[in-house]
Amino acid sequence: MTSAEPVIFVTGTDTDVGKTFVSSLLALKWQANYWKPIQTGLESDQGDSLTVSDFYSKHHSFKWHPAIFKPAVELRKPLCPLDAVKCDPTASEINLKDFVLPDISDTCKVIAPLIVEDAGGVFVPLNSKCEITTDLIKKIIELTGRPVYVVVVAKRGLGTLNHTLLTHDHLKSNGLGEHVLGCILNGPKNTLNKETLELFDVNVIAEIPIYEETSHLESFLDCIPPLSDIINES
Numbered sequence: 001m002t003s004a005e006p007v008i009f010v011t012g013t014d015t016d017v018g019k020t021f022v023s024s025l026l027a028l029k030w031q032a033n034y035w036k037p038i039q040t041g042l043e044s045d046q047g048d049s050l051t052v053s054d055f056y057s058k059h060h061s062f063k064w065h066p067a068i069f070k071p072a073v074e075l076r077k078p079l080c081p082l083d084a085v086k087c088d089p090t091a092s093e094i095n096l097k098d099f100v101l102p103d104i105s106d107t108c109k110v111i112a113p114l115i116v117e118d119a120g121g122v123f124v125p126l127n128s129k130c131e132i133t134t135d136l137i138k139k140i141i142e143l144t145g146r147p148v149y150v151v152v153v154a155k156r157g158l159g160t161l162n163h164t165l166l167t168h169d170h171l172k173s174n175g176l177g178e179h180v181l182g183c184i185l186n187g188p189k190n191t192l193n194k195e196t197l198e199l200f201d202v203n204v205i206a207e208i209p210i211y212e213e214t215s216h217l218e219s220f221l222d223c224i225p226p227l228s229d230i231i232n233e234s
């Protein structure tokens with residue numbers, strides 16, 4: 001393992017599209033660590049880091065257990081970061097200039113690909129300077145010596161085309177096109193979505209079926225290609 005292990009930035013077309021579940025699967029399949037840099041909503045939710053940790057605790061048989069790095073920013077209100085800060089007199093404005101990556105030194109033996117999960121999608125406002133998630137991706141590219149790739153999680157069913165195409169278009173027009181690996185469609189299927197997204201040059205990395213208590217995770221993992229395959233294709 002080397003410090004050139006990639007960073008995979010997992011964004012979504014919306015909140016609640018299954019980003020945390022998909023991130024947990026990706027961490028397992030790609031033997032990656034996990035980091036949610038900005039977490040909001042902690043007054044009513046345990047937070048995604050704990051959800052990922054629970055996923056791994058439930059499945060003791062997994063051969064891989066990721067290191068889960070603590071969020072850089074934790075906010076109580078279930079809002080975008082800008083508004084969560086506004087509603088909390090004890091919180092301070094997010095300043096991307098001060099942003100630091102988790103300490104992943106060669107000595108701590110957790111050098112592996114890193115899954116970074118965002119809060120809510122690429123255009124989510126972070127601060128009153130109108131910085132958004134896309135600026136966070138750019139910051140991570142600037143700070144890390146590792147290759148950075150973006151994966152977009154989207155609903156698999158009806159109502160995904162507009163959001164997915166807009167998200168890809170936004171990433172491309174912000175100079176991040178070369179970093180985008182494609183999208184992962186999650187949930188109940190809509191037959192033609194994959195074909196239509198591909199017509200518009202969006203790579204569909206995987207389609208993940210609905211997860212139920214009785215589901216076999218192996219079949220979910222089989223849906224996801226090895227990381228080296230999609231990096232080499234991109």
Ligand SMILES: C[C@@H]1NC(=O)N[C@@H]1CCCCCC(=O)O
Nearest residue numbers: 015039040041078079080119120
């Ligand atoms: C509350 C949840 N916590 C979190 O970390 N992501 C969600 C926040 C999503 C913000 C969506 C802003 C919007 O598009 O309205």
